[in-house]
Amino acid sequence: MKIVLAQTKFHKANIAKNCEVILQDIENAKTKNVSLIIFPEMATTAGYVGTLTQYSDFEIELNKAFESLKTASKNIDILIGSYNICNNQFRNAILLFQNGEMTHLLNRADTKNYTSKFSHKNTDFEVCFYKNIEQISNSKSDNFIVYGDTPFTINLRNQRIEKLQNIAKSQKIRTIYINNVGAFDNEIFDGGSLIINKNGEVIKELNLFSEEIYLSSNQEDIINKDKNYAEEYLILEALKLAINSYFSTIGARKAVIGLSGGIDSAVVAAVAVLALGAKNVHGILMPSDFSTDHSISDAEILAKNLGMSYDTISIKDAYKSVNNSLDPIWKEKKFDVTEENIQARIRAIFLMAYSNKNGHLVLNTSNKSEASVGYGTLYGDLSGSLSILGDLYKHQVYSLAEFINSEKEIIPQNSITKEPSGELSPNQKDTDSLPEYDILDAILFQHLENRKSGFEIVEMGYNREIVEKILKMIRRNEYKRFQYPPIIKISEFAYTVDRKMPLNWDI
Numbered sequence: 001m002k003i004v005l006a007q008t009k010f011h012k013a014n015i016a017k018n019c020e021v022i023l024q025d026i027e028n029a030k031t032k033n034v035s036l037i038i039f040p041e042m043a044t045t046a047g048y049v050g051t052l053t054q055y056s057d058f059e060i061e062l063n064k065a066f067e068s069l070k071t072a073s074k075n076i077d078i079l080i081g082s083y084n085i086c087n088n089q090f091r092n093a094i095l096l097f098q099n100g101e102m103t104h105l106l107n108r109a110d111t112k113n114y115t116s117k118f119s120h121k122n123t124d125f126e127v128c129f130y131k132n133i134e135q136i137s138n139s140k141s142d143n144f145i146v147y148g149d150t151p152f153t154i155n156l157r158n159q160r161i162e163k164l165q166n167i168a169k170s171q172k173i174r175t176i177y178i179n180n181v182g183a184f185d186n187e188i189f190d191g192g193s194l195i196i197n198k199n200g201e202v203i204k205e206l207n208l209f210s211e212e213i214y215l216s217s218n219q220e221d222i223i224n225k226d227k228n229y230a231e232e233y234l235i236l237e238a239l240k241l242a243i244n245s246y247f248s249t250i251g252a253r254k255a256v257i258g259l260s261g262g263i264d265s266a267v268v269a270a271v272a273v274l275a276l277g278a279k280n281v282h283g284i285l286m287p288s289d290f291s292t293d294h295s296i297s298d299a300e301i302l303a304k305n306l307g308m309s310y311d312t313i314s315i316k317d318a319y320k321s322v323n324n325s326l327d328p329i330w331k332e333k334k335f336d337v338t339e340e341n342i343q344a345r346i347r348a349i350f351l352m353a354y355s356n357k358n359g360h361l362v363l364n365t366s367n368k369s370e371a372s373v374g375y376g377t378l379y380g381d382l383s384g385s386l387s388i389l390g391d392l393y394k395h396q397v398y399s400l401a402e403f404i405n406s407e408k409e410i411i412p413q414n415s416i417t418k419e420p421s422g423e424l425s426p427n428q429k430d431t432d433s434l435p436e437y438d439i440l441d442a443i444l445f446q447h448l449e450n451r452k453s454g455f456e457i458v459e460m461g462y463n464r465e466i467v468e469k470i471l472k473m474i475r476r477n478e479y480k481r482f483q484y485p486p487i488i489k490i491s492e493f494a495y496t497v498d499r500k501m502p503l504n505w506d507i
Helices: 015-030 050-054 056-072 130-135 156-171 231-249 263-276 293-306 316-330 337-358 368-373 394-404 413-417 437-448 454-459 464-476 478-482
Strands: 002-007 036-038 077-086 089-098 101-107 115-120 123-129 143-147 174-178 181-184 187-190 194-196 202-205 212-217 255-259 281-285 309-312 361-364
Touching (some): 002 015, 002 174, 015 036, 015 056, 050 056, 056 089, 056 101, 077 101, 089 115, 101 115, 101 123, 130 143, 130 156, 143 156, 156 174, 156 194, 181 231, 231 263, 231 394, 255 293, 255 337, 263 281, 263 293, 263 361, 263 413, 281 293, 281 337, 293 309, 316 337, 337 361, 368 394, 394 413, 394 437, 437 464, 454 464, 464 478
Parallel strands (some): 002 036, 036 077, 123 143, 255 281, 255 361, 281 309
Antiparallel strands (some): 002 212, 089 101, 115 123, 174 194, 181 187
């Protein structure tokens, strides 16, 4: 019996286009005498599409796809994840098309039935969603097909392999795990579909972060050698996939980035070039009165190392003009964060102007540490079409920079080793208003990812005054994150995706 696992990239919310891809995969499988082809969850729409399901043309397009799949299933069985109507609502379901008919196998919203069974070529199959596999016991089927319904996080791959191995071994059942590949809105699906034998041994792991069509049979006996991936490798591949998916979905190809000579913009530029190609990434250096010579040279070296084009546009004249216009209002008030924000917003104007004129998308360069404590300017450096580092703490940005430089120096070493600074005032350093990043990140991680209260974090040995200051900054800057660009989720807890807090609350 031949089975195909179709870990295929699909097009967000484009049912007609996805149906074409699915039917092509089916025709290719038929030429190899395949009897069952398995597609991932939500294949017809490439994930959830929200209120698009409320429009009449959605149901029309979905029914057209179903009719095509019925026709295609007359000499091959098709197992596929898709929206399907249940109790007058569109639900996430696993469907079987067999002998020209559709059978609704399993509805994810069904809390009574965690699995569904079907027969194929005198072989029994049991199907379930990944989130429900721990509810499975005493399976009598020959094969277990698990639909991946969990977006990528850094530790997910190892966790799911272990969980699926335990199921296969405890139930003595051959287990097939089918996963999506691609980035759908904020979430990434990393592929890595699996076949595990009855002994819990991995027979095959499909590509991570790229599509693969795999022909399987019940005769496999070669055990896959376990692969260990560095955390930075997984992060880098996830970010590249997300950038490519985002750009291709909205029909864009080129990006523009503000290059400061600092670590964040350097990493964003490097990742963007790896994802889109150097010819599709442009940098703009925007020095001010407070920019250091080495920051300008570091940015220039980075652009040359990456092979990307760049322009240098001083913001000095624009900054002076804005301040002169505002002088009558200031009435001799002292320099403060206002003037710092003006510089950031002028840079955003330049970037957005370049974007409008040339069709490039602006990539945001802020990181999770900064987003947590509001260390960024609304309508300034927080602007952008997509936040590349918004779910990476500052120490992860440094680790990613070192990983990118592992074979040769791409990011100037000075950008990695120099003390972080926004360079918006004389001799400014991030530590003027923030604790050292290793302390900040540790406290943020305990509070955000581990849901620890301020009291609990202090009990762990952190300074009470610093903890209270950081937690107050997190709460006080909720309004900024409400206006943040879309963030690529790579952790268990990402802003704009996982955090649901009041916009204004008593602090």
